[in-house]
Amino acid sequence: MDLLLRGVSHRYGDTQVLADIDLAVGEGEIVCIIGPSGCGKSTLLRFIGGLERPDAGEVLLAGEPPAGSLNPLTYVFQDFALLPWRTVEGNVSLVLEDHGLSAARRREIIQDVLERTGLSDFKGALPRQLSGGMKQRVAIARALSVRPAVMLMDEPLSALDSQTRELLMDDLVGLWQRERFTACYVTHNLAEAVRLGHKIVVLSRRPGKIREIVEIDRDLADRQQADAKLEAVQRDLWHLLRDEARAADRELADDTV
Amino acid sequence: MTKLSKRSMLKTLAATALATACALAPVVPAAAADKVTVGALRFTSHAASFVAFERGYFADEGLEVEFKFFQAAQPMAVAIASGDVDFGVTAISGGLINLAQKGAIKVVGGALQEEPGVDGQMILASRAAFDAGLTSPATLAGKSFGITQTGSSFHYMIHKIADKEGIPRSEITLRPLQKVGAVIGALKTGQIDAWTIVPHIAKAIAAGPEIEPIGMIADYIPDYQVTTVFTSTANASDKPDLVKRFLTAFAKGAADFNAALVDKTASAQEAEDMVRLIHKYVYADRPFEKAAPSIRNGAMRINEGARLNLTSVTDQLEWFQSENLVPASVTIDMLVDASFVETD
Amino acid sequence: MTLSDTPDRASARAGAPPQAESRLQPVPFRGGGFRPVRMRFVGPLVFAAILLLWEAGSRSGVISNLVLPAPSEAFEAFRQLVETGQLWRHLGASLQRLVIGWTLGMSLGVAAGLMIGLFSLARAGLMPLVSALFPIPKIALLPLFVIWFGIGEGSKVATILFGSFFPTVIATSAGVDNVDRSLVRMGQSFGLSWWSIVRKIILPGAMPAILSGARISASIAIILLVAAEMIGAEYGVGAYILMAGSLFATDQLLAGVAILSVMGLLVGWLIGRAERWLLRWRS
Ligand SMILES: Nc1ncnc2c1ncn2[C@@H]1O[C@H](COP(=O)(O)OP(=O)(O)O)[C@@H](O)[C@H]1O
Numbered sequence: 001m002d003l004l005l006r007g008v009s010h011r012y013g014d015t016q017v018l019a020d021i022d023l024a025v026g027e028g029e030i031v032c033i034i035g036p037s038g039c040g041k042s043t044l045l046r047f048i049g050g051l052e053r054p055d056a057g058e059v060l061l062a063g064e065p066p067a068g069s070l071n072p073l074t075y076v077f078q079d080f081a082l083l084p085w086r087t088v089e090g091n092v093s094l095v096l097e098d099h100g101l102s103a104a105r106r107r108e109i110i111q112d113v114l115e116r117t118g119l120s121d122f123k124g125a126l127p128r129q130l131s132g133g134m135k136q137r138v139a140i141a142r143a144l145s146v147r148p149a150v151m152l153m154d155e156p157l158s159a160l161d162s163q164t165r166e167l168l169m170d171d172l173v174g175l176w177q178r179e180r181f182t183a184c185y186v187t188h189n190l191a192e193a194v195r196l197g198h199k200i201v202v203l204s205r206r207p208g209k210i211r212e213i214v215e216i217d218r219d220l221a222d223r224q225q226a227d228a229k230l231e232a233v234q235r236d237l238w239h240l241l242r243d244e245a246r247a248a249d250r251e252l253a254d255d256t257v
Numbered sequence: 258m259t260k261l262s263k264r265s266m267l268k269t270l271a272a273t274a275l276a277t278a279c280a281l282a283p284v285v286p287a288a289a290a291d292k293v294t295v296g297a298l299r300f301t302s303h304a305a306s307f308v309a310f311e312r313g314y315f316a317d318e319g320l321e322v323e324f325k326f327f328q329a330a331q332p333m334a335v336a337i338a339s340g341d342v343d344f345g346v347t348a349i350s351g352g353l354i355n356l357a358q359k360g361a362i363k364v365v366g367g368a369l370q371e372e373p374g375v376d377g378q379m380i381l382a383s384r385a386a387f388d389a390g391l392t393s394p395a396t397l398a399g400k401s402f403g404i405t406q407t408g409s410s411f412h413y414m415i416h417k418i419a420d421k422e423g424i425p426r427s428e429i430t431l432r433p434l435q436k437v438g439a440v441i442g443a444l445k446t447g448q449i450d451a452w453t454i455v456p457h458i459a460k461a462i463a464a465g466p467e468i469e470p471i472g473m474i475a476d477y478i479p480d481y482q483v484t485t486v487f488t489s490t491a492n493a494s495d496k497p498d499l500v501k502r503f504l505t506a507f508a509k510g511a512a513d514f515n516a517a518l519v520d521k522t523a524s525a526q527e528a529e530d531m532v533r534l535i536h537k538y539v540y541a542d543r544p545f546e547k548a549a550p551s552i553r554n555g556a557m558r559i560n561e562g563a564r565l566n567l568t569s570v571t572d573q574l575e576w577f578q579s580e581n582l583v584p585a586s587v588t589i590d591m592l593v594d595a596s597f598v599e600t601d
Numbered sequence: 602m603t604l605s606d607t608p609d610r611a612s613a614r615a616g617a618p619p620q621a622e623s624r625l626q627p628v629p630f631r632g633g634g635f636r637p638v639r640m641r642f643v644g645p646l647v648f649a650a651i652l653l654l655w656e657a658g659s660r661s662g663v664i665s666n667l668v669l670p671a672p673s674e675a676f677e678a679f680r681q682l683v684e685t686g687q688l689w690r691h692l693g694a695s696l697q698r699l700v701i702g703w704t705l706g707m708s709l710g711v712a713a714g715l716m717i718g719l720f721s722l723a724r725a726g727l728m729p730l731v732s733a734l735f736p737i738p739k740i741a742l743l744p745l746f747v748i749w750f751g752i753g754e755g756s757k758v759a760t761i762l763f764g765s766f767f768p769t770v771i772a773t774s775a776g777v778d779n780v781d782r783s784l785v786r787m788g789q790s791f792g793l794s795w796w797s798i799v800r801k802i803i804l805p806g807a808m809p810a811i812l813s814g815a816r817i818s819a820s821i822a823i824i825l826l827v828a829a830e831m832i833g834a835e836y837g838v839g840a841y842i843l844m845a846g847s848l849f850a851t852d853q854l855l856a857g858v859a860i861l862s863v864m865g866l867l868v869g870w871l872i873g874r875a876e877r878w879l880l881r882w883r884s
């Protein structure tokens with residue numbers, strides 16, 4: 001299933017947040033969206049997920065969602081958004097309970113998805129017992145359990161320390177190779193974007209406009225750490241972003257209200 | 258066991274010291290008036306004290322009286338026990354007996370009494386209960402009866418009625434409602450079936466359609482000593498002379514009151530004067546024309562010479578003990594000091 | 602690290618003081634405190650000491666029996682209550698009123714609190730009303746309750762119900778307000794139904810606040826018991842206390858008050874257990 005954005009613009013009150021965004025996300029593709037903080041990345045993702053409506057423009061889906069998809073557009077949140085009173089198993093179960101599945105079928109799905117994310121041993125644990133990395137793995141397992149057509153990931157690794165982030169990136173690469181999921185991946189971390197993105201969309205400072213779309217055709221599995229070409233891409237991206245980031249940093253918070 | 262509160266002890270000490278000082282002093286003023294605090298409720302039944310004060314009978318006895326007014330008999334009894342007040346008039350209640358048992362207060366005379374020929378307390382039924390057959394106290398079994406508090410005079414009266422009618426006490430449901438006003442409301446709306454109350458209230462509310470009189474207390478508790486005069490044990494034992502003088506003046510006030518409003522042997526003018534005198538204390542918030550009938554209706558005899566019906570008081574004490582409301586160890590001597598007035 | 606071994610550097614590495622040995626001083630300690638330490642036996646000890654002193658004062662006559670009866674007398678009054686079987690009648694009557702009134706008050710309060718938390722219209726309409734009615738002492742409304750609900754069980758249950766309703770509403774709506782909105786967005790993003798979100802996310806999220814509201818409302822219910830049983834109650838702990846008061850049976854009065862206090866402790870303990878069980882997902 002493909003995703004298409006046409007002329008998306010939006011303002012909160014007097015503040016223009018996004019201006020005229022055109023974007024296509026193809027099936028099996030990870031599109032990374034980067035930009036300085038406050039440029040409207042999360043807002044854009046909310047439009048894509050149908051949690052909010054843009055003032056102008058449209059978000060379109062092309063084609064049918066894969067068979068058995070319970071929730072075609074599925075989020076993975078920066079703060080994990082796990083229910084603290086439910087176990088790992090219970091948190092995954094939560095998103096399956098409203099779909100009229102039999103209890104046995106649900107158990108089957110949960111078991112399968114926990115195995116795929118390496119969480120089987122933790123199914124009875126409560127979120128407070130888990131490290132940040134494990135929590136985000138649970139959130140990813142939860143997202144996978146509903147067989148999404150597109151995963152919408154809003155800075156999924158930003159709340160983690162850098163070692164954990166590396167581990168999870170490896171996990172995501174492994175997962176993508178097995179499942180070939182489609183994803184919109186918002187981040188402000190250039191290394192993540194270069195590591196995971198097939199396409200990298202660079203947004204300008206508010207109002208967010210597309211400054212450039214960088215395509216990286218190297219296979220995800222082949223992107224080693226000290227890759228000269230990737231480092232060059234990352235350097236170019238930083239070049240694009242540096243002035244925007246500096247200006248964004250100096251904006252008064254009051255301006256945004 | 259005669260334990261005294263600190264306050265009354267201090268007062269006693271001070272009084273003794275003063276007496277000694279006076280005895281030693283070379284020149285003793287002939288009429289150094291004793292200061293006395295009298296507790297009162299703003300009811301017609303307390304009129305004897307008001308009359309004695311207004312007509313100078315207290316002053317004649319060398320008493321300098323100051324009134325302290327209360328909303329209910331309960332706090333007045335406490336004030337006497339604590340020594341803040343010297344004399345009071347109220348019905349015999351469980352609270353009063355328990356204070357007497359603790360050695361704090363003593364009954365020294367009688368005030369209001371039921372007697373044949375004078376309008377006394379009435380037994381009332383709600384309209385609904387009356388229509389359903391509660392036309393006489395004989396049919397009170399299974400009915401509910403309003404009282405202010407457990408161990409109040411209402412509680413005593415309904416059990417005396419039950420005993421005389423041969424109804425087991427437990428077959429009448431008691432409804433403690435704390436205040437007379439609440440009982441009246443409950444009776445009017447039929448939430449309780451029956452109640453007893455003094456004649457001036459009874460006559461006023463039975464005049465409406467919601468409430469019917471079904472009997473007289475005098476038929477069940479003959480010679481019922483409704484209220485008594487009481488003082489602190491310290492006064493009774495250490496200052497018998499003071500108590501005697503108080504009772505003498507009180508009795509004079511009572512005699513005037515009876516003559517003017519109960520026996521009506523005095524002139525119409527004197528009755529009018531009496532009502533005006535009482536109006537200074539009772540229903541003072543209402544205009545005289547409105548207050549006068551209530552004052553006249555509420556007039557019940559106050560015992561001549563403050564005499565005390567010891568038989569009735571003994572019966573009441575025994576009832577409180579039978580209901581376990583006061584300890585079985587209380588004797589009539591703990592409650593009453595019968596040395597001041599005539600008893601029967 | 603490779604450092605050239607010049608003498609002064611060597612001594613610095615060994616940590617030798619630059620000053621004379623005599624000038625050495627420990628760093629002054631400025632931490633500690635501000636952290637309650639659990640002391641199990643102090644509470645009961647203080648309690649026992651007060652009782653002992655009190656009893657001794659009563660026996661020796663320092664404390665007049667009129668002013669305050671001895672603890673042993675209050676205990677004796679309690680023993681009599683047990684022996685005559687009256688205790689169970691009083692307790693039974695009171696517990697029934699408490700349980701019915703408090704359960705109804707809690708249920709209605711949670712429902713109203715949820716409404717206020719979930720619907721802006723309900724919030725705008727009900728919150729000012731709740732704020733206006735909460736501080737009214739329910740005792741003041743007793744005469745009205747008697748007219749509305751009669752002098753039977755109705756007015757007693759209503760008094761306790763009203764008393765426990767308002768703190769529950771306030772606690773619940775505050776609890777709903779405090780539920781992490783990102784969890785709600787998560788539920789929506791997975792297509793959960795409105796009712797599922799309320800049941801599985803909002804309600805459990807507001808549960809800590811609801812339970813601490815329950816603690817307050819249960820105490821208020823016990824406080825109101827005496828008021829509730831002022832009108833027309835033949836049995837009940839509150840009625841017993843009122844009777845003892847009107848009889849000046851101060852020993853019975855204290856026994857009754859002690860029963861209330863134990864009821865309060867017990868309810869607090871039960872709610873503590875419920876908290877530990879329902880909120881075991883918290884650390
Ligand atoms: N619900 C909202 N109401 C008003 N302003 C908002 C809202 N959400 C975001 N904004 C503003 O829109 C801008 C973009 O926000 P966001 O999309 O969160 O940025 P990013 O995720 O790129 O850091 C910010 O200035 C933010 O303050």
Ligand SMILES: [Mg+2]
Pocket residue numbers: 041042
């Ligand atoms: Mg963001």
